[in-house]
Amino acid sequence: MSPRTVEYLVSRSPELDDRGRPVRMPVLPPGMEPELHGEHMLINIGPQHPATHGVLRLVLELDGETIISCTPHIGYLHSSFEKLGEYRTWNQIIPLTDRMDYLAPLIYNCAYAMAVEKLMGIEVTERCKVVRVICMELDRVFSHLLWLGTTAIDIGAFTVFLWTFQERERIYDLHEDLTGARITTSATRIGGMMADLPAGWIETLRNFVDTVPATLDEVETLLTNNQIWIGRNKDIGIISGEDAINCGLSGPNLRASGVTYDLRRDRPYYDYETYDFDVVVGEHGDCYDRYLVRMEEMRQSLRILDQAIERLPGGPINVNDPRVILPGKTDAMTDMESMIHHFKVVMEGVKAEPGESWFSVESSKGELGMYVVSDGGSKPVRWRVRGPSFVNLSALPQMVEGRLLSDVIAVNASLDIVLGEIDR
Amino acid sequence: MSEKTFEGALDDLEAGTAAGSAEPARGGEAGDADAHPAVRALRERFGEAILAHTVMAGDEHVVHVRADRNVEILQFLRDDPAQRFDYLADVTAVDFGGDRPIEVVYQLWSIENRRALRVKAALRVDALEIDSVAALWKTANWLERETWDMFGIRFRGHPDHRRILMPEGYAEGFPLRKDFPLRGRFSRAEQTRRALSMTVEEHYSAEELAIVEEVKRDTSPADSGEGRPAS
Amino acid sequence: MGVSLPTVPRGEAGFFTTKLDLAVNWARQNSLWPMPFGTACCAIEMMASAASKFDLSRFGMERMSFSPRQADLLICAGRVSYKMAPVLRRIWDQMMQPKWAISMGACASSGGVFDVYSMVQGIDTIIPVDVYIPGCPPRPEGLIYGILMVHEKIKGESLADPSLREENPERVGRPNLPDGVIDEIAKPFGNSTTQNRVSGLVRTTALARPGDRNP
Numbered sequence: 001m002s003p004r005t006v007e008y009l010v011s012r013s014p015e016l017d018d019r020g021r022p023v024r025m026p027v028l029p030p031g032m033e034p035e036l037h038g039e040h041m042l043i044n045i046g047p048q049h050p051a052t053h054g055v056l057r058l059v060l061e062l063d064g065e066t067i068i069s070c071t072p073h074i075g076y077l078h079s080s081f082e083k084l085g086e087y088r089t090w091n092q093i094i095p096l097t098d099r100m101d102y103l104a105p106l107i108y109n110c111a112y113a114m115a116v117e118k119l120m121g122i123e124v125t126e127r128c129k130v131v132r133v134i135c136m137e138l139d140r141v142f143s144h145l146l147w148l149g150t151t152a153i154d155i156g157a158f159t160v161f162l163w164t165f166q167e168r169e170r171i172y173d174l175h176e177d178l179t180g181a182r183i184t185t186s187a188t189r190i191g192g193m194m195a196d197l198p199a200g201w202i203e204t205l206r207n208f209v210d211t212v213p214a215t216l217d218e219v220e221t222l223l224t225n226n227q228i229w230i231g232r233n234k235d236i237g238i239i240s241g242e243d244a245i246n247c248g249l250s251g252p253n254l255r256a257s258g259v260t261y262d263l264r265r266d267r268p269y270y271d272y273e274t275y276d277f278d279v280v281v282g283e284h285g286d287c288y289d290r291y292l293v294r295m296e297e298m299r300q301s302l303r304i305l306d307q308a309i310e311r312l313p314g315g316p317i318n319v320n321d322p323r324v325i326l327p328g329k330t331d332a333m334t335d336m337e338s339m340i341h342h343f344k345v346v347m348e349g350v351k352a353e354p355g356e357s358w359f360s361v362e363s364s365k366g367e368l369g370m371y372v373v374s375d376g377g378s379k380p381v382r383w384r385v386r387g388p389s390f391v392n393l394s395a396l397p398q399m400v401e402g403r404l405l406s407d408v409i410a411v412n413a414s415l416d417i418v419l420g421e422i423d424r
Numbered sequence: 425m426s427e428k429t430f431e432g433a434l435d436d437l438e439a440g441t442a443a444g445s446a447e448p449a450r451g452g453e454a455g456d457a458d459a460h461p462a463v464r465a466l467r468e469r470f471g472e473a474i475l476a477h478t479v480m481a482g483d484e485h486v487v488h489v490r491a492d493r494n495v496e497i498l499q500f501l502r503d504d505p506a507q508r509f510d511y512l513a514d515v516t517a518v519d520f521g522g523d524r525p526i527e528v529v530y531q532l533w534s535i536e537n538r539r540a541l542r543v544k545a546a547l548r549v550d551a552l553e554i555d556s557v558a559a560l561w562k563t564a565n566w567l568e569r570e571t572w573d574m575f576g577i578r579f580r581g582h583p584d585h586r587r588i589l590m591p592e593g594y595a596e597g598f599p600l601r602k603d604f605p606l607r608g609r610f611s612r613a614e615q616t617r618r619a620l621s622m623t624v625e626e627h628y629s630a631e632e633l634a635i636v637e638e639v640k641r642d643t644s645p646a647d648s649g650e651g652r653p654a655s
Numbered sequence: 656m657g658v659s660l661p662t663v664p665r666g667e668a669g670f671f672t673t674k675l676d677l678a679v680n681w682a683r684q685n686s687l688w689p690m691p692f693g694t695a696c697c698a699i700e701m702m703a704s705a706a707s708k709f710d711l712s713r714f715g716m717e718r719m720s721f722s723p724r725q726a727d728l729l730i731c732a733g734r735v736s737y738k739m740a741p742v743l744r745r746i747w748d749q750m751m752q753p754k755w756a757i758s759m760g761a762c763a764s765s766g767g768v769f770d771v772y773s774m775v776q777g778i779d780t781i782i783p784v785d786v787y788i789p790g791c792p793p794r795p796e797g798l799i800y801g802i803l804m805v806h807e808k809i810k811g812e813s814l815a816d817p818s819l820r821e822e823n824p825e826r827v828g829r830p831n832l833p834d835g836v837i838d839e840i841a842k843p844f845g846n847s848t849t850q851n852r853v854s855g856l857v858r859t860t861a862l863a864r865p866g867d868r869n870p
């Protein structure tokens with residue numbers, strides 16, 4: 001860290017030396033030169049910051065513009081979902097799951113319901129399985145569209161944000177028709193869904209699936225071969241496959257580094273092995289590959305949606321299990337046994353046998369694990385959510401150390417984190 | 425459906441079951457070691473360090489191990505060519521309440537063998553210490569910090585043993601323990617007062633403050649006489 | 656803690672002051688620059704309000720100011736934890752007068768579903784709030800309705816009233832009762848804002864569910 005002097009040519013008619021070249025003049029008179037120590041600077045990004053995608057705080061140690069170390073600080077949104085879950089019955093936890101990953105709420109609803117159903121040994125109906133697959137893939141597209149819009153806006157491309165939000169409005173309308181709420185859907189219940197699909201929903205969904213690829217194509221023409229986009233994303237934030245596995249990355253982040261781990265293929269649930277789709281794998285593990293993987297994943301999700309719409313069977317949406325499902329309203333009002341049944345399920349809550357279950361699904365961010373432990377009551381002893389973004393974010397420091405400051409924003413955006421799930 | 429009368433059902437509800445007094449029912453069946461190759465290998469190699477093997481929810485194999493040998497066992501599971509549990513999905517803990525031991529739970533997945541395994545180590549409530557596996561999987565770094573923050577379990581050898589979700593100076597305890605009330609131990613007014621009066625030390629870690637100290641030291645007026653360049 | 660609207664009797668204000676008020680208020684309300692303090696799900700609805708379908712730009716609010724020094728309207732969208740509270744306070748303090756605050760959503764207004772150890776039970780314990788928007792999350796139309804309420808509030812303001820632009824938090828607004836009395840009233844309920852049988856500290860004749868974990 002030796003001090004350096006800075007010399008500039010400041011004169012209009014400079015002195016020339018004997019070879020005809022200008023003599024370099026110091027800026028300041030001699031004796032007053034500034035001492036440019038190369039000490040490191042500590043700067044703080046967030047927790048309130050437009051580009052941190054939530055209340056994330058990054059403390060960076062900088063040498064000029066180069067990052068020496070990056071420390072993420074989280075916990076600014078810690079809402080103790082897991083503690084709150086211990087005081088809520090199994091069905092009352094479902095609205096909590098919406099608020100964790102608010103970008104893909106249906107995936108969380110489904111994952112939680114699937115974990116508890118596994119614990120209780122309940123097999124949902126065929127129709128419910130296909131409806132849940134539709135919900136999960138729809139929300140994967142939903143989440144990736146938001147990721148696309150916010151990443152583009154972070155890199156500087158504002159138009160893409162408006163286009164993707166316009167498409168997301170159509171998914172908001174689908175959510176609202178299905179559940180009554182745009183974001184906090186709470187669509188599933190233990191043993192089934194809150195309600196069956198409304199009339200006309202499948203047609204609207206089919207229209208969406210047929211028309212959204214046009215928007216994706218438009219976005220691709222704007223971004224994929226754009227030199228600015230490539231310059232900001234290519235070879236930035238590289239992480240190798242082995243490192244990614246060791247760091248616990250999952251989802252598109254892991255697949256962009258060349259590791260073919262997709263829970264829909266490797267730990268299939270709800271007949272995913274019978275759907276025809278490709279697992280999208282990148283090669284370089286940089287931000288650009290993560291972008292390409294997510295774009296293609298959206299198209300693959302649309303493929304799955306197409307097939308799911310085709311194969312949607314009729315039949316009941318809720319399983320006919322009196323332990324979990326309320327009797328029909330007419331029955332409950334006229335038949336004494338049904339009324340007692342209704343009373344017990346509502347007042348005591350659904351009861352699960354003692355045991356535990358870990359269920360992981362491929363959420364839009366990665367491997368979402370739900371771990372539920374029961375002691376035979378109507379409330380869990382422990383409800384643990386393995387949020388993919390929590391683990392993905394822990395890999396951020398090693399992806400940005402040694403890079404430049406603006407790369408932090410690009411890498412942070414490409415990891416697709418959501419703070420609700422990190423801080424739980 | 426219920427065979428009892430309506431009054432009977434109401435009586436049931438009012439009487440209720442005594443919650444939390446007896447051993448909690450745990451569920452699951454005793455596991456057959458041959459059903460899962462990793463368990464068979466573990467039993468052969470570690471013998472009595474493997475305390476139990478159960479199967480939960482139909483197909484989830486859970487191995488209970490001795491807490492003081494967790495690093496050895498997990499290292500074997502990660503490195504042994506037949507096991508290759510290279511993906512640590514989760515590290516967490518479960519507190520059953522009362523004075524029952526708190527269990528540390530490791531969820532493992534082998535990407536090439538497509539197999540899952542859950543490893544549990546029980547810790548007595550008055551001796552909540554276990555060795556850290558952050559050296560084996562980088563995933564464990566933050567996950568163990570979170571387990572420390574929420575349960576108060578010390579991970580020996582952890583590189584950065586700090587709270588992660590709660591603020592650094594959080595004085596109310598460890599939230600996910602069963603004896604911690606849902607709304608915290610201090611009154612809301614006290615919690616607000618403490619939040620609004622957090623000091624700089626609570627916002628930055630010791631290393632980060634050290635960088636600032638170094639900068640302040642280097643640029644303090646006493647220093648300006650040194651290191652003049654020869655002009 | 657709330658800001659009381661001024662009651663300047665009509666007769667006392669002169670012609671120029673009222674016309675000036677009209678002009679200033681019109682300018683302020685139609686060019687509010689929001690400071691989006693978005694933390695959770697409500698932030699997504701706020702982003703949707705700013706996007707094409709609901710378009711905040713028709714209110715002059717498309718220029719989201721992420722620097723508090725240049726913002727007029729703090730929209731706290733989302734739940735605020737005690738760890739985040741000093742940050743919110745500091746952002747509010749950094750904003751220049753005139754400034755208004757919207758508490759968007761149930762969590763910002765009262766803690767929402769999160770009556771837990773780590774959540775602020777309403778940001779009005781941290782900063783003075785002008786408009787509360789209920790909802791979880793409120794629809795973009797709800798946010799816009801709240802913004803229009805802020806416009807109404809601004810319309811009713813007067814430059815002559817210094818209490819509107821009060822900076823010192825101790826003088827902005829006080830609860831009606833002294834602190835000691837409030838603590839006495841709240842003591843049986845512990846920290847619970849729901850104040851029902853589930854709080855566990857009050858015994859009632861309501862049925863307790865078997866195995867109920869009393870919070």
